[in-house]
Structure formats: C-alpha cells, structure tokens
Amino acid sequence: MSRSEDELDVIRAAREARGPVLRRSPGPTAWFDIRKTGTGHWAFSLNRITSLGLVLYLYLHLAVLSMLLGGEGSWHGFLEIATTPVFLGLDVLLVFGLLFHGLNGLRVALVGTGIATERQKALFWSFMVLGSILLLGAALHIIGSD
Amino acid sequence: MASTASAREPGIHRSRTWRATATSGVALLVLVTVHMVAHHFVVEEVGGLRTYAQVLDYIANPVMFVIECVFLVIVTAHAMLGLRSVLFDFGLSASARRRLERGLLVLGIVTVAYGLTLIGVLASRA
Numbered sequence: 369m370s371r372s373e374d375e376l377d378v379i380r381a382a383r384e385a386r387g388p389v390l391r392r393s394p395g396p397t398a399w400f401d402i403r404k405t406g407t408g409h410w411a412f413s414l415n416r417i418t419s420l421g422l423v424l425y426l427y428l429h430l431a432v433l434s435m436l437l438g439g440e441g442s443w444h445g446f447l448e449i450a451t452t453p454v455f456l457g458l459d460v461l462l463v464f465g466l467l468f469h470g471l472n473g474l475r476v477a478l479v480g481t482g483i484a485t486e487r488q489k490a491l492f493w494s495f496m497v498l499g500s501i502l503l504l505g506a507a508l509h510i511i512g513s514d
Numbered sequence: 515m516a517s518t519a520s521a522r523e524p525g526i527h528r529s530r531t532w533r534a535t536a537t538s539g540v541a542l543l544v545l546v547t548v549h550m551v552a553h554h555f556v557v558e559e560v561g562g563l564r565t566y567a568q569v570l571d572y573i574a575n576p577v578m579f580v581i582e583c584v585f586l587v588i589v590t591a592h593a594m595l596g597l598r599s600v601l602f603d604f605g606l607s608a609s610a611r612r613r614l615e616r617g618l619l620v621l622g623i624v625t626v627a628y629g630l631t632l633i634g635v636l637a638s639r640a
Contacts, residue, residue: 416603419596426593430629436636440566447563466550470543477536509555 407489411472418469425462456510463506471495531595538592545585552578573633574640586629594622 399413435442449455475495479488552572553564564572572578598618606614 416600419600423593423597426589426625430625430632433632436566436569437632443566443569447565450563463550466546470539470546473536473539474543477540480532480536506555 407492411475411492415469415472415476418465421465422469425465459510460503460507463510464503467499467503468496471499531598535592535595535599538588538595541588542585542592545581545588548581549585570636570640573637579633579637582633583630586633587626590622590625590629594618 399416432446435446472492472495475488475491478491479485484491573582598615601614602611
C-alpha cells in the first residue's frame with residue numbers, strides 16, 4: 369500500500385518528535401495476538417505483562433516483609449520456605465521480569481527522548497543479550513545459594 | 515494525578531505522565547540494583563537472605579534507611595503510573611479515567627504509608 373506525501377510527512381514528524389511512542393490503545397487482548405510478529409509488538413506486550421507481574425510482586429513482597437513484625441520466629445519460618453526449589457525458581461522468574469522490564473523500559477526511555485531512534489531494534493537486542501547474561505549469572509547465584 | 519488544566523490538554527498530560535514514568539523507571543534501575551545486591555547477592559547465610567538480626571542491622575544504617583524509603587516511594591509511584599497506563603488500554607471514558615486516577619492515587623498513598631510504617635517499626639527495634 370503506497371502512502372501519500374502528506375501521510376509520510378506526518379509519519380516522519382511523529383518519528384522525530386520527542387516523548388512517548390503513541391499507539392492506538394490495542395487493549396490487553398491484543399497483547400497475545402500471535403498474528404503480529406514484529407519485535408516491537410512482542411516487546412510492548414511482554415513489557416505490559418512483566419509490569420503486572422512486578423506490581424503483584426510489590427504487594428507480595430510487602431506482605432512477606434510484614435512477617436518481620438512477628439519477630440525472629442516468624443521470619444525464620446519464612447526463610448525455611450524461601451529456600452525451597454520452587455521458591456528459588458520463582459526468584460529466577462522475578463529476576464527475568466526485572467531485567468526484561470528494566471532494560472526494555474530503558475530502551476523506550478532512550479528512544480522517547482530522541483536517542484537512538486533509528487537503531488531501536490539493535491538497542492533492543494543488545495539489551496536482551498546483556499539481560500540474558502545477567503539472568504544467567506543471577507540464576508547460577510540463586511540456585512547455588514540453596 | 516490529573517489537574518484541571520492537564521485534563522483539558524490530554525497531549526500535555528500524557529507527555530507529563532510519560533516523563534514521570536520514564537524518570538522514575540531510570541531511577542529504579544539504580545535503586546533496584548542496590549536493593550537486590552544488598553539483600554540477596556552479598557549475604558551468604560540462609561540461601562542469600564538476611565536473618566532477622568541482619569535485617570534490623572541493615573535498616574538501622576541511616577544511609578540504607580533513607581535509600582529504602584526513597585526506593586519505596588519511587589517504586590510505588592512507578593507502579594501506579596504503570597497500572598494507570600495498562601488500565602487506560604481498556605478504552606475507559608473520561609470520567610472513568612478520572613475515578614481511576616483518584617483510586618490509584620489513594621492506593622499509592624496507602625502503600626507508601628504502610629511501607630514507611632513497616633520500615634520505621636523495624637528501624638526502631640534495632
């Protein structure tokens with residue numbers, strides 16, 4: 369489909385403008401739309417999904433830390449559960465969520481402020497490689513601490 | 515979150531909340547790293563988790579106390595801005611958006627108040 373010169377001007381102006389990348393609200397069901405295969409779509413969807421996971425974790429974390437109010441016995445009971453393999457696996461999942469959301473968020477912030485707008489795909493994959501290395505290191509540390 | 519002026523100018527409001535989300539997100543990259551390393555990657559005992567006494571020692575340090583308080587405020591603000599953004603994806607009406615923003619503001623204030631109380635109580639026990 370060819371675009372008119374006016375439409376192309378609008379697209380160019382939007383690309384050069386600083387600030388958020390504006391999208392038509394696709395709604396949460398579109399996050400899982402497998403017909404869309406672009407890196408940008410999956411990065412956006414996974415960013416949304418990890419954000420919800422991290423908000424859930426924030427409140428779980430506050431609930432767990434509230435056990436400290438119960439004193440040493442209460443906290444020691446939690447420590448015994450926290451070192452089980454299932455819990456350690458969830459810790460690795462948490463680190464994945466933090467790394468993906470943090471590094472992809474940094475890419476979005478850089479692109480939104482006009483930095484590396486033409487190389488955002490390369491930036492995304494560079495951050496994903498960095499994230500994978502950090503995740504591997506963290507996973508080895510977490511599993512090794514059992 | 516939404517002032518009357520910004521409600522009239524959705525573009526400006528959207529840009530402002532985006533800047534707040536991005537700025538708090540960049541600050542969190544530093545704060546989360548400090549928090550994770552201090553709590554889970556320099557502690558050798560009990561599977562990389564601090565014992566009760568170690569938690570009290572940690573939070574009694576004035577520098578760590580301030581860092582944890584700042585971390586709580588920024589992480590809560592970032593979480594509420596993120597939730598707002600996700601929930602706006604549902605295509606809410608203008609009045610529903612305003613109610614949602616007020617609800618998230620209250621939730622954020624309650625979360626920070628509870629977290630600061632928790633930190634304060636633990637610091638007082640050290």
